[in-house]
Amino acid sequence: MAVFPPGWVLMTKQTVFNATHRALGAKMVDFGGWDMPIHYGSQIDEHHQVRRDAGMFDVSHMTVLDMHGDKVRPFLRLLVANSVDKLTKSGKALYSAMLDDSGGVVDDLIIYYLREDFFRVVVNAATRDKDVAWITGKAAPFGIDIKERRDLAMVAVQGPNARDKVLGLLSPDAAARVAKLGKFVAADADGLFVARTGYTGEDGFEIMVPETQAVEFWNRLLAAGVKPAGLGARDTLRLEAGMALYGQDMDESVSPLEAGLSWTVTFDEGRDFTGRAALEAQKSVGAPRQMIGLVLDEKGVLRHGQAVFTAAGEGEILSGTFSPTLGKAIALARVPAGETGAVEVDIRGKRLPVRVVRYPFVRDGAAQAGV
Amino acid sequence: MSEIPGDLKFLKSHEWARVEDNGQVTVGISDHAQGLLGDLVYVELPEVGDTVTTGGAVAVVESVKAASDVYSPVSGKVVAVNAALADKPETINEDAYGEGWILVVQPDDMEQMNELLSPDDYAELIEGEDH
Numbered sequence: 224m225a226v227f228p229p230g231w232v233l234m235t236k237q238t239v240f241n242a243t244h245r246a247l248g249a250k251m252v253d254f255g256g257w258d259m260p261i262h263y264g265s266q267i268d269e270h271h272q273v274r275r276d277a278g279m280f281d282v283s284h285m286t287v288l289d290m291h292g293d294k295v296r297p298f299l300r301l302l303v304a305n306s307v308d309k310l311t312k313s314g315k316a317l318y319s320a321m322l323d324d325s326g327g328v329v330d331d332l333i334i335y336y337l338r339e340d341f342f343r344v345v346v347n348a349a350t351r352d353k354d355v356a357w358i359t360g361k362a363a364p365f366g367i368d369i370k371e372r373r374d375l376a377m378v379a380v381q382g383p384n385a386r387d388k389v390l391g392l393l394s395p396d397a398a399a400r401v402a403k404l405g406k407f408v409a410a411d412a413d414g415l416f417v418a419r420t421g422y423t424g425e426d427g428f429e430i431m432v433p434e435t436q437a438v439e440f441w442n443r444l445l446a447a448g449v450k451p452a453g454l455g456a457r458d459t460l461r462l463e464a465g466m467a468l469y470g471q472d473m474d475e476s477v478s479p480l481e482a483g484l485s486w487t488v489t490f491d492e493g494r495d496f497t498g499r500a501a502l503e504a505q506k507s508v509g510a511p512r513q514m515i516g517l518v519l520d521e522k523g524v525l526r527h528g529q530a531v532f533t534a535a536g537e538g539e540i541l542s543g544t545f546s547p548t549l550g551k552a553i554a555l556a557r558v559p560a561g562e563t564g565a566v567e568v569d570i571r572g573k574r575l576p577v578r579v580v581r582y583p584f585v586r587d588g589a590a591q592a593g594v
Numbered sequence: 595m596s597e598i599p600g601d602l603k604f605l606k607s608h609e610w611a612r613v614e615d616n617g618q619v620t621v622g623i624s625d626h627a628q629g630l631l632g633d634l635v636y637v638e639l640p641e642v643g644d645t646v647t648t649g650g651a652v653a654v655v656e657s658v659k660a661a662s663d664v665y666s667p668v669s670g671k672v673v674a675v676n677a678a679l680a681d682k683p684e685t686i687n688e689d690a691y692g693e694g695w696i697l698v699v700q701p702d703d704m705e706q707m708n709e710l711l712s713p714d715d716y717a718e719l720i721e722g723e724d725h
Binding site: 250261262265266267455459522523524526544545547571 | 629632633635636638654656658659661687
């Protein structure tokens with residue numbers, strides 16, 4: 224039994240859309256301390272809705288941190304493994320991991336460059352307390368003002384028709400600007416912060432909206448034919464898109480080189496980011512483990528924790544699910560480095576053969592070659 | 595929550611059993627159980643002729659979210675399985691007490707049925723789970 228200090232109240236947090244989800248028939252679950260919709264009837268229908276048309280997700284539980292100050296860029300150079308020096312145009316976003324001294328992943332995040340004295344950072348919901356403590360600790364010498372934007376709600380509108388549906392709700396002037404946004408770029412529009420980013424493998428926007436206008440905005444999207452989708456569909460969509468989930472596909476016990484995130488690490492000259500020495504040491508001898516994509520052609524579902532057998536040794540499934548787009552199970556697994564040979568997975572005591580494939584498994588609505 | 599048919603009996607683990615006119619027992623999972631599992635994607639069925647025992651695993655239902663054993667409410671022999679579930683597992687989501695039946699057992703002893711929960715007792719049980 225857990226013992227809590229006097230005055231402590233155990234309560235799950237709610238986003239501004241909580242009553243809206245319930246009115247739409249959502250099944251609610253606890254997700255990292257937040258009361259969130261897992262689905263509104265059928266997770267699979269919601270998945271297809273996003274792949275084929277447009278769906279929206281409440282992602283207001285994510286943590287938005289605004290960083291102001293003259294030394295934000297030098298601070299971020301040291302905080303994250305990707306290089307913020309790639310960010311030169313206002314609105315441009317960068318995906319990165321934030322590492323500890325041993326090269327383990329503290330969290331993954333997105334950094335938006337807005338002005339030289341203003342960057343916006345979005346981190347995960349479940350890791351909020353840890354991240355804020357880590358970031359504020361590291362930021363202290365740089366005199367940075369960090370504000371958590373709990374006053375902003377966030378809606379991800381995703382799917383092949385998502386952008387058009389959002390543009391239809393904006394003023395002509397704002398719509399013209401937002402229509403021109405490149406991938407991984409954001410802009411202010413009609414009081415919204417609209418970013419052409421996502422976690423589904425489809426085109427679309429992630430939109431920050433002041434809480435006071437959030438429900439009205441959601442209802443306008445709904446009226447425009449954007450259907451609500453829950454965290455269940457979000458998980459199958461992101462896994463099909465080969466996108467890592469913090470806490471499941473990586474954490475402090477692995478480096479980004481072992482988590483399929485080498486592409487997010489920049490060893491640029493003279494930038495001594497936290498974890499760099501450990502990563503360079505690992506790189507010089509070769510990372511001991513690797514992330515691979517798996518497809519099961521037989522019946523059954525690959526799931527987190529199942530043992531994976533390769534020619535190079537045993538590993539495990541990190542994220543596994545039934546892929547609604549492919550009609551079979553897919554997974555990301557961490558296995559020893561080297562040639563994998565014929566690979567098998569232990570599913571409920573039976574060893575079944577799986578194929579090693581390159582991921583993403585699905586991109587822009589279509590299965591990728593070889594999957 | 596859909597109405598629970600009055601001619602069903604239940605296990606606490608959410609399987610239902612119905613005695614047919616010929617003395618055989620049809621088995622499925624409850625509407626409540628399919629709701630907890632979410633969209634079903636696979637059903638692993640036993641073979642006709644298999645021997646099953648009360649409380650023993652007889653089938654597996656697998657949803658996007660989780661795999662779950664289905665336990666037999668009675669001991670006996672499997673006399674039929676719902677092969678249509680192989681292609682359409684979602685039938686259980688749509689009609690748990692009807693088209694979504696899983697198997698039929700020829701029970702060794704009909705007395706076993708008296709050990710199972712009545713619809714009212716089962717309704718009370720799941721009420722408690724929902725707080």
